[in-house]
Amino acid sequence: MGARGWIKKGGACLLAVSLAAAGCVKKPQKDAFIQHWDVQAQKSEGFSPNPHPRKVEFSKAAITARPEEKAEAKPPRALPKLKVTLRMYDTDLVAVIRAMARAANQNVVLSSSIPGSTGAGQEKGLKVNVNVVDAPWDETFTSLLSSNGLAYSVEGDIIRVLTLADMEQQQKLKEAKNRMAAESVRAKDLEPYTTARVEINYAELSKIYATLSGMCGSASTAMPGGQEDKQGAQPGQTLRDITPTSATDDTIKIHGPGGMRRPGQLNCSVVPDQHSNSIIIQAPQADAEKLVALIEQLDKPRPQVKLKAFIVQTDRETAQQLGVQWGGLLKNSNFQLSPAQAGTIASTTTSGSTGANNGSTTTTGGTAGTTMASTTTAANAGNASTTTTNNMTPIFGGGTSGQGFAINNPANLTTAATGLGAAGTGLNFLFGKIGENVLEAQLTALAEENKIKILSNPTITTMENLSAFVENGKDIPYVSTSQNGTNVQFAHATLKLEMLPHVVDGTNLRMKIVVKDDQVDPNQGNWVQGNPPIYKRETQSNLVVEDGDTIVISGLTRDTVTDANSGVPFLRDIPGLGWAFKAKSSDIHREEMLIFITPVILQEKPVAPVPPVAGAIEPPVAMAAVQRP
Known part of the structure; x- marks a missing residue:
């Protein structure tokens, strides 16, 4: 056999050996450990959380003192600023005031306590001497009243001219109205307050707190004890300087721990507690239960995907x-x-x-x-x-x-x-x-x-x-x-x-x-x-x-x-x-x-029913989510 034949035969053998070796080569196998956990991951895909009873702790109802507040006083209407010139000698004060009112087109009401304001006492009226050239009307008016021991108050479009005795009597009347209004509001709004601690299980504490804060009134402050520095009336003062202006403004508003409330808000305050992941509620019993019911709706287990x-x-x-x-x-x-x-x-x-x-x-x-x-x-x-x-x-x-x-x-x-x-x-x-x-x-x-x-x-x-x-x-x-x-x-x-x-x-x-x-x-x-x-x-x-x-x-x-x-x-x-x-x-x-x-x-994990045991005492009824004191 020639060399060429040996080469052909050797090549055929080499090809056969190569094919056999290729057939024996195994495909790369996955690691058994990795494959095991891949199978476990596919089998146990998880579940969505099941709802559980919420733990709510209510304290005993207690009367909570609440601060008193007054509404902000509205600024009085400004007096006219037009320039006036008056030259009067030994003239009745009432006549001068009425002349100034006609010049400025103002409505002026004089108290009956002012001498000369009525026909019976006209001969006893106060006499004044006025010599004013191109002076502001308001300055002339207030100076004239102050010089004669009088004061004024502006109520809408009317200027009331009063004596100091009238102003002190008016102040006492306003204070009596305030007390009556405060007692009426207290009798209606003052309720027993309770404190509740509600655990947050699923939602974020900060988001629940932000939602509840919008339900309660914003915090407000008032003077300690609600005391005021009272002084007697001074000549030239307005009635607003010493008393509230209207009956609506002088009503003392009673607020809960949350402060002033807008329409629709509850009388409550909420505080987040990071340590226990809870919301602390202070409110009347009815409002506290409303907030707890709202938390029940917001803090539900969400499905997992x-x-x-x-x-x-x-x-x-x-x-x-x-x-x-x-x-x-x-x-x-x-x-x-x-x-x-x-x-x-x-x-x-x-x-x-x-x-x-x-x-x-x-x-x-x-x-x-x-x-x-x-x-x-x-x-x-x-x-x-x-x-x-x-x-x-x-x-x-x-x-x-x-x-x-x-x-x-x-x-x-x-x-x-x-x-x-x-x-x-x-x-x-x-x-x-x-x-x-x-x-x-x-x-x-x-x-x-x-x-x-x-x-x-x-x-x-x-x-x-x-x-x-x-x-x-x-x-x-x-x-x-x-x-x-x-x-x-x-x-x-x-x-x-x-x-x-x-x-x-x-x-x-x-x-x-x-x-x-x-x-x-x-x-x-x-x-x-x-x-x-x-x-x-x-x-x-x-x-x-x-x-x-x-x-x-x-x-x-x-x-x-x-x-x-x-x-x-x-x-x-x-x-x-x-x-x-x-x-x-x-x-x-x-x-x-x-x-x-x-x-x-992912669906909720099914809960297997517990079979009853013969002769066992029947378990008590599950406690309600909201436990009242």
């Missing part, structure tokens, strides 16, 4: 195939959604049900679009095609399946539909039921075939109305030079998914979704002083989904440009002639990122 997400990276073709393959059942009619055709954005079903495609605006120029379903018999236009065949995964019967309607991938909407060109790059939202087993099995199978790459598969459980987010990436150092030297700063280049669920009616959720995708430009030709630029993309959307629906976010694309130089060695380096022996090529690879979010409302 499990958010499961898949963040995968694939190429455009695989993403389109996923859109074709997802199928489901709507009202006994099978249908299938396919990628959009040129110039169409409507979807069609034979069942009349509606599928939604909520587009969302992005910072890279993506536009929002809405895809609605209409009831027709044929899908002659739109991104949905109807079929009555069963060439998809069935809902019932053999195989794994979803539980609702399918979702298409809108990343291939064309120029006529969105204006984004042949391959639209908008961030798009769709939602519907896929079925967790269908989604996870299909993504896992595609990952094993290296058609997709599962970047992250987080599962987060959060309470209703509380945000949950997943962030993955790195910080990029930036070097900047200034007069103070060289500084190193960091910029975030991360993929962040933030979700805020709100349970609407127990079966639907309102979701706020924020997606941020910041990536470093790998092309060093675009770098500035060695610092790479960061491409930022962000989208926000609010939508309502059903419990268990899967939301799909697509359109997060990235183009990778690879430049390559090839040619004949040595010859391509010849000056002038080298271009004939070398070539330059550029390869563009587009990657698509898909995000799948499935929110599931």
